[in-house]
Amino acid sequence: MMFDRIKEKLEILADAAKYDVSCSSSGSKRSNKNKGLGNSDGMGICHSYTEDGRCVSLLKILLTNHCIFDCAYCVTRRSNDIKRAAFKVQEVVDLTINFYRRNYIEGLFLSSGIFKDADFTMERLIQVAKKLRLEENFNGYIHLKSIPGASDELMHEAGLYADRLSVNIEIPTVSGLKKLAPEKDHADFIKPMEKVKNEIIQYNSEKKLIKSTPKYAPAGQSTQMIVGATGESDREIMLSANHYYKNYNMKRVYYSGYVPIRNDPRLPSLGSQVPMLRENRLYQTDWLMRFYGFEVNELLNPQFPNLDVEVDPKLSWALRNPQHFPVDINRAEKETLLRIPGVGLKSVSKILNARKYRKLNYDHLKAIGVALNRAKYFIICDSRGWETKDLGSAKIKSLILRNSVGKFRKEYSSQLSLF
Structure with missing residues (x-):
């Protein structure tokens, strides 16, 4: 009976996590010590294919799909009539270890709906990572989704146990967020980003002097934007991405095409799902900005605010x-x-x-x-x-x-x- 309930929770919360695409993990170098479990040294873990063709995987779930917010674009918003579930901290720890021992996964990607408040939710996410590291001696990859509005103290602690942290900016512009998620404050997204950036800078500075300085989020931080839920042009989206790369030292910005989930006058019609090709063009533009020396205004400008879908x-x-x-x-x-x-x-x-x-x-x-x-x-x-x-x-x-x-x-x- 207990197994059936855990299985049901897993089905619900793994399905709810599929909308979050920011689960890359390149950059972590957490080596295995003292005969522990797992190893993310050198290659990291990602839910994708590596350059040499290997497919690596991770357990990607929500801690809960209960949420106090009612964001128009989100499937877990409080007004949505869906099955709700919540894992206990120990249940996530046990699932991760059991799946790892069976070679199903190489790490954990853990996000959550916000229940009660930001700090309460963030504390529980940290408890999972802390138990895995300290009690299970787990050295595999852990990616924690930072909760907007979480305190600086909690963000500091999260980075001591997670390889990567991320705060989803959700909507590319402040005006778009205000329109579709009026209960949320854009400043709450920025606060944990700023904290993580400063902690990483401090860690990199201190480790030059003291080699034993505890690692802090060695794979850095990332964010994700929903594309197509509001009317931003590709230029506005890439200007926003460029802002986060330059001001918050993001490792990656992810672009997730909006999936229509409800009839709402503020949202695109149910039949207007964002084409996969648009996502692809945004990622190509992102790549050109980061590795080829292009500036946003070279690729996109007021005369050409959107990318050509026919050519790269x-x-x-x-x-x-x-x-x-x-x-x-x-x-x-x-x-x-x-x-x-x-x-x-x-x-x-x-x-x-x-x-x-x-x-x-x-x-x-x-x-x-x-x-x-x-x-x-x-x-x-x-x-x-x-x-x-x-x-x-x-x-x-x-x-x-x-x-x-x-x-x-x-x-x-x-x-x-x-x-």
Whole structure:
């Protein structure tokens, strides 16, 4: 009977947790000591596929789906007629250990609805992590969702036991949050972010002097925005993300497409779920900002406030800025090479190394991994042809799209032939 009740809770609270996508864990280096359980050293845990193809998993649940707030966009809002459940602290600890021993998981992602108040809820989340670390000697990955409005003391304690902390900003703009969650105060989201940022800075400073300084949130902090519940443009969303990266040292900002859950005049209609492609374009833009040296206002501006769904944001930028092209592959600086469509971070490193020994042509670039179906319209190398063609941006876009469709059809037909 007890097992059936735990199973029912798990079904309810695991399903409720699926709306939170911010469960990446790269960056943690908590090694296993004293023959404990688990190890997040070096690779961390994430609910995704790693670069080498490994799938790693974690127990992703809510402590409870009871909530004192009535946010229009949230499935666990207090006015929603759903099954409610709540785990006891020890139940979450036991589930984590039992699942780990059976090799089902490699870590824990624990969030919660807010019951009673922020501090009461945060205390219980910390109790889970503390029991796992101190009583079970668990060294696997733990990601705790920080509760907006939680006290500085609790945020300090949380970071001593969790690898990563995160506060979901939920709606990208203050006005959007006020519209859909009038009971919440934007300042309550910022307070724990600021505390975690300062604690991490302090820890990094102290560990240079004292090696035994207790680790504090070694995988940093992240946040998540719901996209499409309010009318923000892609530019507004990315400006907001850029603000959190620069001012709160975020490791990641996640973008979650709004899933229609109710009829409400403040929300999009039930039939207007945010396309997955929009999420994808936002993540691509995020990547360009963090690793390719792009600024938000280069990719999105008042004239182009939304991303082109037909092509990736780097290609879209290049088509709008023909004055920067063609780029000479054999002479351009690293920063310029990174802006060529179809040329990625690894390809740039290989180009810089290979051109020390000879001039590169199309065959070399193809072997390096450059996507020539896009790059050839924007480069000069030790081959001739495309740079002499008088092609406008519209024509280049149509050629790339046509070739991409043709390539997809060819690959699809080839896969079908296997069956």
